[in-house]
Amino acid sequence: MNALRAFWNRVRLFYESWPPLLRRLFVPALLVLFFILALVLPQAGVLNLYQQQVLIYVGINIILAASLNLVNGYMGEFSVGHAGFMAVGAYVASILTVWAFPRWGLGEYIPYLFPVALLLGGAAAGLTGLVVAFPSFRTRGDYLAIVTLAWNMIVKSVLENIDAIGGPRGFMGMQKLTTVAWVYVWVVVTIYLLRNLVYSNYGRGILSIREDEIASSLVSVDTRKVKITTFVVASFFAGIAGGLFAHIIQFINPRSFSILKSTDVLVMVYLGGIGSLGGSILGATVYTVLLELLRPLQVWRWVVGPLLLVLLMIFRPRGIMGMREWRFLVPREERSQAIASIKEHIRRKREAAAPVPVGGSSD
Amino acid sequence: MPLLRIRGLTHFFGGLRAVHDFNLDQEPGELIGIIGPNGAGKTTVFNLITGVYRPTEGEIFFNGHNLVGKRPDQIVSLGIARTFQTIRLFKNLSVLDNVRIAHFARTRYEVPAAMFRMPNYLREEAEVRERALELLDLMGLADQAEWVASSLPYGLQRRLEIARALACEPRLLLLDEPAAGMNPGEIAELMELIRWIRQQFDLTIILIEHQMRVVMGICERIKVLDFGETIAEGTPAEIQSNPRVIEAYLGEEAI
Amino acid sequence: MQGLIQQVLNALQLGSVYALIALGYTMVYGIITLINFAHGDIFMVSTYVAFFVGTAVISRALHLPGIVVFILTMLATMFATALLAVLIERFAYKPLRQAPRVSAVITALGVGLFLENFTLATIGPDPRFLPKFFPVVTFTWSGVAFSNIQIIIIAVSAVVMLLLDTIVRRTMVGMAMRAVSWDKFTAPLMGVPVDRIISITFALGASIAAIGGMLFGMVYTIDPYMGIRIGWWAFISAVVGGIGNIRGAMLGGFILGFVEIFTPVILPASTYRDFVAFSLLLVLLVFRPYGILGRPVAQKV
Ligand SMILES: Nc1ncnc2c1ncn2[C@@H]1O[C@H](COP(=O)(O)OP(=O)(O)OP(=O)(O)O)[C@@H](O)[C@H]1O
Numbered sequence A: 001m002n003a004l005r006a007f008w009n010r011v012r013l014f015y016e017s018w019p020p021l022l023r024r025l026f027v028p029a030l031l032v033l034f035f036i037l038a039l040v041l042p043q044a045g046v047l048n049l050y051q052q053q054v055l056i057y058v059g060i061n062i063i064l065a066a067s068l069n070l071v072n073g074y075m076g077e078f079s080v081g082h083a084g085f086m087a088v089g090a091y092v093a094s095i096l097t098v099w100a101f102p103r104w105g106l107g108e109y110i111p112y113l114f115p116v117a118l119l120l121g122g123a124a125a126g127l128t129g130l131v132v133a134f135p136s137f138r139t140r141g142d143y144l145a146i147v148t149l150a151w152n153m154i155v156k157s158v159l160e161n162i163d164a165i166g167g168p169r170g171f172m173g174m175q176k177l178t179t180v181a182w183v184y185v186w187v188v189v190t191i192y193l194l195r196n197l198v199y200s201n202y203g204r205g206i207l208s209i210r211e212d213e214i215a216s217s218l219v220s221v222d223t224r225k226v227k228i229t230t231f232v233v234a235s236f237f238a239g240i241a242g243g244l245f246a247h248i249i250q251f252i253n254p255r256s257f258s259i260l261k262s263t264d265v266l267v268m269v270y271l272g273g274i275g276s277l278g279g280s281i282l283g284a285t286v287y288t289v290l291l292e293l294l295r296p297l298q299v300w301r302w303v304v305g306p307l308l309l310v311l312l313m314i315f316r317p318r319g320i321m322g323m324r325e326w327r328f329l330v331p332r333e334e335r336s337q338a339i340a341s342i343k344e345h346i347r348r349k350r351e352a353a354a355p356v357p358v359g360g361s362s363d
Numbered sequence B: 001m002p003l004l005r006i007r008g009l010t011h012f013f014g015g016l017r018a019v020h021d022f023n024l025d026q027e028p029g030e031l032i033g034i035i036g037p038n039g040a041g042k043t044t045v046f047n048l049i050t051g052v053y054r055p056t057e058g059e060i061f062f063n064g065h066n067l068v069g070k071r072p073d074q075i076v077s078l079g080i081a082r083t084f085q086t087i088r089l090f091k092n093l094s095v096l097d098n099v100r101i102a103h104f105a106r107t108r109y110e111v112p113a114a115m116f117r118m119p120n121y122l123r124e125e126a127e128v129r130e131r132a133l134e135l136l137d138l139m140g141l142a143d144q145a146e147w148v149a150s151s152l153p154y155g156l157q158r159r160l161e162i163a164r165a166l167a168c169e170p171r172l173l174l175l176d177e178p179a180a181g182m183n184p185g186e187i188a189e190l191m192e193l194i195r196w197i198r199q200q201f202d203l204t205i206i207l208i209e210h211q212m213r214v215v216m217g218i219c220e221r222i223k224v225l226d227f228g229e230t231i232a233e234g235t236p237a238e239i240q241s242n243p244r245v246i247e248a249y250l251g252e253e254a255i
Numbered sequence C: 001m002q003g004l005i006q007q008v009l010n011a012l013q014l015g016s017v018y019a020l021i022a023l024g025y026t027m028v029y030g031i032i033t034l035i036n037f038a039h040g041d042i043f044m045v046s047t048y049v050a051f052f053v054g055t056a057v058i059s060r061a062l063h064l065p066g067i068v069v070f071i072l073t074m075l076a077t078m079f080a081t082a083l084l085a086v087l088i089e090r091f092a093y094k095p096l097r098q099a100p101r102v103s104a105v106i107t108a109l110g111v112g113l114f115l116e117n118f119t120l121a122t123i124g125p126d127p128r129f130l131p132k133f134f135p136v137v138t139f140t141w142s143g144v145a146f147s148n149i150q151i152i153i154i155a156v157s158a159v160v161m162l163l164l165d166t167i168v169r170r171t172m173v174g175m176a177m178r179a180v181s182w183d184k185f186t187a188p189l190m191g192v193p194v195d196r197i198i199s200i201t202f203a204l205g206a207s208i209a210a211i212g213g214m215l216f217g218m219v220y221t222i223d224p225y226m227g228i229r230i231g232w233w234a235f236i237s238a239v240v241g242g243i244g245n246i247r248g249a250m251l252g253g254f255i256l257g258f259v260e261i262f263t264p265v266i267l268p269a270s271t272y273r274d275f276v277a278f279s280l281l282l283v284l285l286v287f288r289p290y291g292i293l294g295r296p297v298a299q300k301v
């Protein structure tokens, strides 16, 4: 552990010795490089179908975990119904690519329209996020958890009762449109957008609700607006993930989106750490890969997840990254250096003006 | 015209009458103290003004706006900020974030602008960042800007709570026992701070306080509550010699 | 008319089982404000205990009368299930008593899933029947048919509920339970052994669920995932009645029993019953978040 940390510190020192321009371009360059890899490796046959599939699941799970983290980690509510929103996105996107687009004479453009289907699925899911957002004005904690749970169950039950979309038998006919490259793009977009939200006034509003809802409203936070934003945004991305999911397994049924699925996402969030997007990336990756590695255990591997969750809660309740963030996910203007330079600027301005009588000036 | 005008304010918790027929006219710039024994209803008055509870009866007008029925965040936006009897900071957030949150109601950019880092978002965030750091600098908290709030020493936490309230840019500031838990040295510093922010930010203040030194030292007018009733009102000198006050409250406390 | 009475009888039978399980949710919530999501699976485990014990007893001691076997099995099941619940509390929940509330709730979810999948992995997914303790006797009374099993279920549940109500209201243990639930911090100062009372609550809740499990198993098949559906329904019962409120749990159980039985009568298919139950829950939570008999808790600023 210590050796690892020492190694990491050396990597960091090395990185910091680079010229600023190079550092500024490093992360974007890396992102582009990964995109090219995501595009090329499957084509070139370096990644076999199974490996591609695992990567795709990792990506989908990152989107799910990061968006749920917004609600459970950043806002501190306890939603156990994320799969419900995922289901809405999955069904809407699938219906669009399987029925609607061909019927509107757009059959041949389906691969290009895939993002549109995903966005519409996400939008539909986001809209249903209101179902949970409104009750959250009045209830919270355990009761809100029950609301989200009821929501998950209702979605599943409604889907089971609509015969037109297959009822309990499920819905199929989707093309395999989800590729590693697509998932990669969506992961990057999701993390980027969520990060920007988190570091805005709205993001701080979300955090303040977790910390102390009453104090939050007493320093002018419109908690209703924040809650609506949070639930809608989180369910939007869950819907996107659902659409991606539907177009990789090419067959969805209501059971794919049961409370078990929601629990899986919960494990990833709390494994990675609440209030940390980096944590969700890590949690989703570790958990997904772990379950794949445990495949030879067959049924027993489903015992591992829950056990892991329990041990985690007891011994490391904040998860791997609890409330810490990877540096590259913190906007540049929010990092210590930027803050320090603003402070310096203020100090100079103050020294130019009259001295301050109170408040132990900081020099 | 008074800035704050309260008429017949009454509040029940179930069968308990926590506040009864509370009236107040506060001119802009005035510093009024509220004192009274434990459970007298002082904090409840603050909670009623700031919309935490809806009064059972009575009217509250601030700057011409009727506050009854408004949500707390709307009331803050109208220009009333407060601190709490027991510190209620956002414990796990940085000192800087604690102060920046108070800018919420004045945010002009919308959620999508934030998510896509639009120019107006970047501009406004830069503004908020600088304003918040400036305030922290004024309050002597700049060096701790990136600390987690809960890691501040107690005295500085109290100070941060005041800073956070000031960041709401209030006209009326409600301070609920700001000296609670402080030693005499810290109390002297606090009194100095209150006087100074009052001038600096052109504030009207209501101060709840048990420390007689503080109330008598800086308030122009004092109201005394007991069991929800207003039992006396006047200048510090008048209050100190009022027999009902001495009986209800000051009797045990040597001044 | 006879059809209606018949259905009411069925609803009462099912409602009794829900009520018995709901009691466990509500008691634990009442005492440590934890939604014990594992409770439905504890109930499931209890039916398996009853299955193995019952089968063993019957195969060894055929000459014992059915009622004796029934009671022996029930006692053993209650004991084993209570032990399981106490162990879960001790090792999974107790370390989290000072932690944020969600930690414990997530742990409970995890424990539940663990029990399900563990049972699945060790015993397998096939549905099973409890051994027959009694021959089924069906009576007909002015056109309404009912069996001795139905009567046993409703009667045993009624007795258990009355007993529990008395325990909580009239005994020292009950008084201590109420004290802990009222104020965890003051109760120990008054000499109430908080830890032991919490263990007793878990044990009591689990043994009542075990009774429910046995009664349930006499009518329906059992499988590793039964705890999910029955557990959720019982949980809704507890919330509908007002979680933390014992009489509320009983009331809620019967309401949900009626919902389940009468949904297919009114709506086109029985597959709507989840929809009805959870919508009922959602609507109730929005308009009366504290349940029918529950009381709101005040927030102090
Ligand atoms: N949310 C509430 N629910 C029920 N009763 C309350 C609530 N808040 C306050 N009370 C009661 O109202 C009365 C007045 O309380 P309040 O907090 O206003 O007193 P206070 O004057 O601020 O006292 P202290 O000096 O102790 O802070 C007390 O009897 C208190 O117990």
Ligand SMILES: [Mg+2]
Pocket (backbone or CB within 6 Å): B042, B043, B044, B085
């Ligand atoms: Mg008070």
